[in-house]
Amino acid sequence: MADSVILLVDKPGGMTSHDVVARARRALGTRKIGHAGTLDPMATGLLVLGVEGSTRLLTYLVGLDKTYEATIRLGVSTDSDDADGVETARADAAARAAVTPERIAAGVAALTGPISQVPSTVSAIKVGGRRAYDLAREGVAVELKARSVTVSRFEVLRIAERDGAIDLDVVVDCTSGTYIRALARDLGAALGVGGHLTALRRTHVGPFTVAGAASPDKLGAQPGLDPAVVAAAVLGRLDVTADEARDLRHGKRLTGAAARIRESTAAAVDPSGVLVGIVERRGDDLKSAMNMPQPPREAP
Known part of the structure; x- marks a missing residue:
């Protein structure tokens, strides 16, 4: 029987959170493994797993605050609000030129603190018992309700023009349930040019950091954290x-x-x-x- 531990995993891009759980089950020889918060396939970074009896702790971990590093592309919109989606609109040169650092700062400030946020249509939220992303893929119109979240830090680290768009490297501290893709979408909308997410990495879940996480390939050798x-x-x-x-x-x-x-x-x-x-x-x-x-x- 596998030990009852909490595992910190550094999820690579291209894998789903379920993929990581499945790999952990094979590596540890148990099916009793769960995670404390999904990461999109495009995203990388910290995924917290509970093994055996420690799965009971996950309910106390899923609501912890999170920290993300991300890249927001202004000037291009997609149907999923991230780079995995299909481009739906592109701002012209004049609209992009009007996006000054001062306007970006004002837009970021408006999305900092307690805010009301409508999650991305392509999300794991259930609508009538089905995931929103499944309905969206079938062409079903999905209307998600706004939710209250808190963004305690939304800091722009770098602004760069690239491929006819404006890229922002940002760091975000937020409450659980915050969609960084929605922040990108809403910032782009406020600036009149549209926006989506091109990179996302979760670096912290509560007091736990990705610096101490193992890759999925090394799960069998990861000692894990004592649940106490x-x-x-x-x-x-x-x-x-x-x-x-x-x-x-x-x-x-x-x-x-x-x-x-x-x-x-x-x-x-x-x-x-x-x-x-x-x-x-x-x-x-x-x-x-x-x-x-x-x-x-x-x-x-």
Whole structure:
């Protein structure tokens, strides 16, 4: 049986997130693997996988903030808002010439902070039980609802003219669920020239960085992260006694223990460093919100 760990993978371009999961299943000899947030096939960078019992942690990781490095091409629109799509419009030279650094800065500022964003039509969002991108490929008109997201950082690192368009190298810090393709589309629309994404790399998911990630070809040799370390880094750590660990695993509350954690939830870790599960406040008490599978007992 594979170890219960969290794996950090550096996804290459051209692979789907499902492709990476399938390769991890083969490399580790288990089907019990999931991921904490999809990356488009065109995109590269950090994909967080949960293996065996650590798949239970993924629900607490999927909502973490993300950081992306991207290239936005202004002056060209596509039907998918990225380079994998078909070109639908191209701005003329006069329109492109009117796109000054000052106007770009103003457009970026308008897309920074709490914003309302309509996801790209070619996205994994489900509409009537089906993925939007499947419907779009069939020619079905898809109208997605706007969603509230927060872009805490939208910084332009470089502006360059290339192939009759304007390329912006940017870095974006944002909440989970933000579509960088939609930022490219909306920035281009605001500037009157259209825009799409030509490159995207996810560099951070919460406290985890792509610098410590393995390529899909090396998954079998990747030791993985201890779920206790991961959960504590994301939620904060609550050290519990052996008796408290047993009670939590049996569904009992820790009476009067709510003051021992800073936030509404925390990772409960037993004296041997094993993650018991995630606890949450219930009045003055703490109760298990999720228990990890109990480690196998060692033979006497």
